[in-house]
Amino acid sequence: MSFIQIFLLGMLIVCALAVSLTKNLLTSLIVYMAYSLIMAIIWMMLESPDLAITEAAVGAGITSVLFFVTLKKIHAIKGDREHE
């Protein structure tokens, strides 16, 4: 196992812990996006490019966008112009 693979797997664990331990929902969502991207690279290294493309498009893209919209709907993003 090469150095970069160990580094990526370590980052995966760090991201997984950070998602559950951060208090701010927006931060945890962005960390979750990073998790999906790292996962996509790992799929690429495991020689399954089909999964890598799908993970990058769905995991890091569509799912996060849907989460963003939900957070906006429930007014969980700080700095919203709520008082205008």
Add this chain to the structure above:
Amino acid sequence: MSKKRSDWESRPQARIKKWFFDGYSAFDDEIINQISVKTPDPVNHAVYDAYIDEISANKHERKLMIEKFEDQNVRSWINARGRKVFTRFYVILSFLLACLMIFFLLRTVAEMPRFGSETSPGINEVTARYIEKGLDETGAMNIVAGMILDYRAFDTLGESTVLFIAASAVLILLRIDRNKDGSPVMELIAEESDDRHYEPRNDRILQGAAKVLVPIIFLFGIYIILNGHLSPGGGFSGGAIISAGLILYLDSFGFEKAGRFFTYSTFSWVSFISLSFYALAKTYSFYMGANGMESGIPLGTPGAILSSGLILPLNIAVGMVVACTMYIFYALFRKGGL
């Protein structure tokens, strides 16, 4: 007791007895008097009852007070220390549960064969067949596409249907219907005003970036779909990429401009045509006992864009369904309609 006695006295038997033994009447009367003196008179009795009642009422009140006090004590304990204790208990319990899960998962991983080893149960005659004859039988350079859209095309139909059912569920839950004459209902107006409140209208940077990026994203998605049988990718990932481009366009230019080329009827027609085409092309294996039929379409030379029979049109169908579904998910999440 007195009541019992008076009952006895008023009975006819007792009267006859009294009359018969008249001679002892004085003695009887004395006894009766003695007894009646000893028994408390009705007034006293009432007072006694009232006293008892008062005592019991006091007791009841006292009990209520004690209960209230204890209740307050418990409540304050819950508010002050109980919450902490409960939180700590909860944390410890979840930690233990997580450790247990990690232990079992790691045990499972330890039991699994090494990645890519020859003795793993995943490497058997099915895999050998796919790898050796896949190109000849399906005509697809990409073995994965040949597998999911030819050998296992019926499974993929199930996956597309699951996605379609999910989209229908979200539609039922989140869609806000208009009135019959097409005018928006109050709820929709409120949602739209709320949405407009947050939407970055006419953001120059976002619009400029979208103008450059959206066509490239569309092209990339179409490339991935059309090259699904030649290179990594396919209908699902390409559709997701196209829908990402659609969402970017919608975010930067708003619902009005996006509605010029993508309305609700677009979604329903595209989904309907794609899914029914897929179903027509592949459900026959359901009736044929999972056996494939000769499609009659020549497989062509492997590597050419027009090759591998039905895989290319099926990829296009899946991609269109996925793109429309993801886009309508986003629109429904944002304001309950297109």
